[in-house]
Amino acid sequence: MNQTSGNKTRLTDRKRAAIMEAAVSEWKHQGYDNTSMDRIAEVASVSKRTVYNHxxxxxxxxxxxxxxxxxRCQIMKEFDFDPKKSISSQLTAIGKTAVELMxxxxxxxxxxxxxxxxxxxxEIASEMLIETTQVEAELAVWFKTTHEAGQLRVPDPxxxxxxxxxxxxxFAFWPPLIGKEPPLTTPQKKAVVxxxxxxxxxxxKPSNL
Structure with a gap:
């Protein structure tokens, strides 16, 4: 790819990102039905034609x-059990990842x-439910592995x-999402994990401990 093509691609990517960011902002404040594509184009500082091209x-x-x-949920699917590390440190790392994402x-x-x-x-709700189930399935495999290694006693991973x-x-996701509580502070995140x-x-913990 030459420099001109590379610059054009980056510009296109930036416009696409700007459109999506504008849509999220407007839908958040005005609602989906009350926001037109014209308004999204205006907020994104692009033409209406550019919006429809994307x-x-x-x-x-x-x-x-x-x-x-x-x-973004994909980062919650990397649960590789490491027998050389403590269970506490690994579970803490998983918890921190979840909290920071949520x-x-x-x-x-x-x-x-x-x-x-x-x-x-x-149908969209179904797609998200499938994604959430996959994340849970990956974590369940991690728990199953710790059980088999004798590090934890987890009969139902x-x-x-x-x-x-x-x-x-x-604690980390639902309260701020529905406006019940402000987002967690850094000390609160650590405390939750x-x-x-x-x-x-x-x-x-294993029965022998």
């Missing part, structure tokens, strides 16, 4: 935003926009995965 319809723009939200402004904004549309678009993520979501890990290690 996204032929508002539905396709929304689908792209859902895809972006799901792609509390990030970008993730919260994306989630707020998509969740508001779920009742109108059940799937349940354990749901419990672990559910505890973090109840520490208490969750401590609870799990106490409950799932």
């Amino acid at each position: 996204f032929p319809s508002k539905e396709e723009l929304f689908a792209a935003i859902v895809a972006e939200l799901m792609s 509390t990030s402004t970008e993730f919260q904004d994306l989630a707020r926009v998509t969740l508001s549309r779920f009742l109108q678009s059940p 799937t349940l354990a995965a749901k419990q672990f993520l559910g505890l973090i979501q109840s 520490k208490s969750t890990v401590s609870m799990f290690l106490d409950h799932y």
Whole structure:
């Protein structure tokens, strides 16, 4: 790729990102139905033609935003058990990853926009449910591995995965999403992870310890 083509590609990517950012911002404050593609173009500082070149319809723009939200969940799928590291440190790292993802402004904004549309678009809700289930499945494999290695006693890895993520979501994700509480501070994030890990290690410790 020559320099001219590279610059053009980067400009195109920046415009696409600007359009998606504008859409999230407007849908967050004005709602999906009350926001036109013209308004999104205005906020993104691009022409209406540019918007439609990237996204032929508002539905396709929304689908792209859902895809972006799901792609961010991919970082929650890297649960490789390391027998050389302590269970506590590994579980803490997983918890920190989950908390940072769930509390990030970008993730919260994306989630707020998509969740508001779920009742109108059940198929989108199904896609997100599949993604969440996959994350839980990956964590369940990690718990299963620790059980087999004798590091933890986890007779039901799937349940354990749901419990672990559910505890973090109840403090880090849902309260700020619905406006019930402000986002967690850094010390609060650490406290949530520490208490969750401590609870799990106490409950799932091997019977011989």
